[in-house]
Amino acid sequence: MVASVFHPLNIFLLGLAGGFAIPLLVRISTAWLSAGFFIALVGIWVVSGVSLLRILAGEPPIDILTAGSQPPIAISLRFGLAEGFVAASVNVVAILGALHLWDRLRGNYAALLLYLGLTMGINGMVMTRDLFNLFVFLEIVSIATYGLLALERTPAALGAAFKFIMATVIASSFFLLGTGLLYLAVGTLGIDELIAARSGITGPIGEAAILLVLASLIIELKPFPANGWGLDVYETAPSGIAAMVSVGASAGVFFSLVKLLPLFEHQFTILAAAGGLTFLLSNLVGLKQSNIQRLLGYSSVGQMGLLLLALALLHQTGRTASIPLVVGGLFLNHLLAKAGLFWIAAVTRQRNVDNAVGLAGHPLLTALLTLFLVAIAGLPPFPGFWAKWELVMQLTSAARSPWVVLILAGSLLEAAYMFRWFVRALSPQEGRQVAMPSVSALFPVMAVALLLCIAGYVAARASGAGAPWIFAPLLVGAALFLLDWMPGRAKAVLMLAAVLSIGGFLAQAAQGIAWLFAVLLLAGSLTIAAADLYRDDVRPGYYPLLAVLLLSIQALLRSSTSLEFFFAWEIVTLSTGFLIMKGRRAGPHVLSFVLFSLLSAFLLLAGFAGIAASSGTTDLRAFMTRGPEENVAFLLLAVGFLIKAGAIGVHVWLPGAYSEADDDFTAMLSGVVSKLAVFGLLMGTYLAIRSEVGLELAHAMAWLGMLTTIAGAVMALRQTDFKCLLALSSMSQLGYIVTAIALMSHLGWVTALYLVANHMMVKGILFLAVAGIILRTGTRSFAETGGLARAMPITFGTVLVAIISMSGLPPLMGFGGKWLLLSAMMDKGWYFLAIAGLLATFLGFLYMIRLVGGLFLVRPEGGRVTAGEAPASLLAPQIVLIVGIVILSLYPKLLMDPVSAAIDPQFASTLVWNGMSLEMIYGYWNPAPTMITAVAIALILGLIARLLRPAPRPDAVDFRRLVMLDRLVPGLSVPPVAVVFWRSLANGSVGAADLVRRLYTGNGQTYALYVLSYILVVYVAGAGLVGLWIGD
């Protein structure tokens, strides 16, 4: 009984009966009409869902032959696992889409009928096992689409629909011809029989038939450049219809291709090329697009290209086991996320990317838009992320690296325009606020978002990374998001409690160096995050995101496979980006932050894939045992981590992002978040230990680090904005750490960790101090402030301590760090680097003196600055950090012994480190006497100076000179080469996009010509030029 009620054939019964009933129901009343429509539509979904559940429960696939006869008289259908998955997911989106479109559909019986027909047709395309029947369902879908497109009456929409019809008529006619010829060649239309007989399909007719069917199916998927007709419809159709065409109809066509794929086994390269070209170039053209629906159109055709590419390549390389995860994941991701994007653009009434709508005041809308954008960009935790990871892994291990490059390049371009939209939509907008949509308008969007999250979890399980702790940061974030209505400080306390408990739990499971980082960064995070209490405003979304960030850092340090690492890495990147976005003027900087981060992430992905391909495992411990074969992977990882560390050349994202983030968050960015790049670099460097080339690369990396230090210092010298000066100082200090890591010796690595601890505390203090100064004076410019030593004595004191520790002056721990670094370089014989290090230290002194002098000693030209001391909630964390500095200055072994122990297992067994033992170095540097001596010398020198000269006025000319250094330095420094380079790269890409999109002239005949030429090109590519000649 149940089986017959929920038999898949009832999908068609409901579709057709609903179709016939609707013209009758409309005569009764609109309510009957609506009820009849939804009964049929929901019925279709229920039938497909129940049948899918039956199959999941272990029942065999359901084969259907209608009318109790055999093909070709009977219609042959199949409802197996794959069919059920596609049909059920398309049907649920169809229901939600109808709800979204309801304003337009209500009472319009023709539209309701067509919508039902469209849904049924897609189900038919998915289920049919007969080639001609496929043609019929394709036409049902097409005609229903033609009709629904007429819902929009603007001339542009009508014109677009006409072009759409022209192109699809040509494609489907060729499909029909191919079907007819295939029947002539094989004598059957059954897909299963055709596949069974495929080796016999030879000769000109069979070959032509196969190629025609293939080419017309590709055309229906809207390949570049024969897709202008599709894009025009995406741009002009009602959002709900465009979404249905983008995700529903395309799903039907794509699944048809999947079914027929064995017929095309000699054409995999054509498929991959068609998909790859479309993915890359559609996403390129998207860069120049500002109409949102057309932008989504470019993204849609791009995603279809990616699906095609993945399908073809995985088949070609025999990795069919990965197809459910990769193709299924990408398909579901696109289905849900793209539908969500089309709908949310309509709900927020945003038609153009450049017209900011002021979403910032709506946390829910913001969260939804963000979720869809993140999903469509293939980022975690959504199915697209897991699918892309698996795809890249498989393609790399099958030595298809060029395709990996293409996929990553296309993904980066797609992320670029998607995040451009994000930044514009969220930019604070004076006077304009989007009206809060009604609950009924939001329901479909929220439902699809929920489904996307569930799908992400399922995909994670399928990838073998479904451990609960991986998702702990996101769950905590979601829980805090639900409490976002609470007062700001209460949320801050809750966030701190969550980070302490869950973060502590995560940290304890980390091992080795990762454990050290975990403890250090957890302590640092909590201390710096406590400073958030100085703000009492609501800060919507800030605390949940901060919790996600800080916990993801712990999750990253705990991860044991490269997949877990990469997952956490991406979450860290995203949450950081969104937190920077909270700064009022951060918009453009967020975009460059996200893009550089993604570039870095994709390099890491490629590096991880390379290691997994050669070692056969994603276990991170593989890093410690690999040899010279991993040089390329090391290079990729190193560059990836260096981008995130803000190394010279790729530092251009750093100053803006640091400067424009909220003041307390910058402290977190510089103090804590930047250390993850250092951790990654340390981990990646293990790969280089065992090879000569690797050591050469490491030498290059050392120079890169030192040049970063120098460049950062020079740029800091020129800054008139003291927060930006600190940002550049952060870049400069990270350079030292990079150099220390590149030393590839025990001593170097101990130094690196020592510097990490020092920098975390120092930058935490300095940025928090600056946050206090900005709070009290309201400016970030040296010119508008100064002479604060008396007004803010405690801040002055903390800054002074931090500066001394950072500069490497005795007696604080920075001195130990510098000493160790120089020792390690001398030990290694890198004398030039040591000299460069001294130069860098000198430049560092200069900008630090500028900072202290400019803020505290020299009065501004305008006169007195009145300001009070910073609030206690800002000062307390600084003092805690100072205590940390003092402890580690006096007892460096507290840190160094565990560090040394954590590093030892790797280095003790290798030959690289054969210099002095660490104990000997310690022997040279016993901090207590050194510091006492240093302090004594300083005192004596100071005394002598005092005796020799009369007491100088506090605002001595020397300081003023130093503070005004920015006016002297420009002559010495190089032009902003990196900025110019990256800007021209960006402009070049946009220029190229503008050039390519000229192909889409908007003329239907041109589009028809493209379609014809495309079919011809596919034919020639498959059959060769000989195929154009009739006869033997």
Added chain:
Amino acid sequence: MTTILPVSSILLVTGFGLALIGLCCILLHRHLLRIIIGSSLFGTGLHIVIVATGYVTGGTAPIIDRALGPAEPGRAIDPVPSALVVTAIVIGFAVTAVMLAYAIRLHSARKTFDIGAFTESKW
């Protein structure tokens, strides 16, 4: 009945010829109605080609009647292509009707049948 060329060849040549004329019509004429006629011709031409592929020399219609006894199905032409084409003709009819409806709306929007007048959405 004997012909110099087999019936199927005549049909094939005619069908492909019509299809080509249809394509030229779509690509070369800017008038919407001519484009619609072109796509109709294109479809019809391909229908003829498919019917031709089912031809059996000397065969008769696949209807069991006085001309074709139940015992001699081999003398009939292949019915499947004909069945396909019958369905395709119906679909083609529907598509042509929809295209004509669009042509009417486009004309009332811009007072012209020139396809070059409908290029607002591009790039």
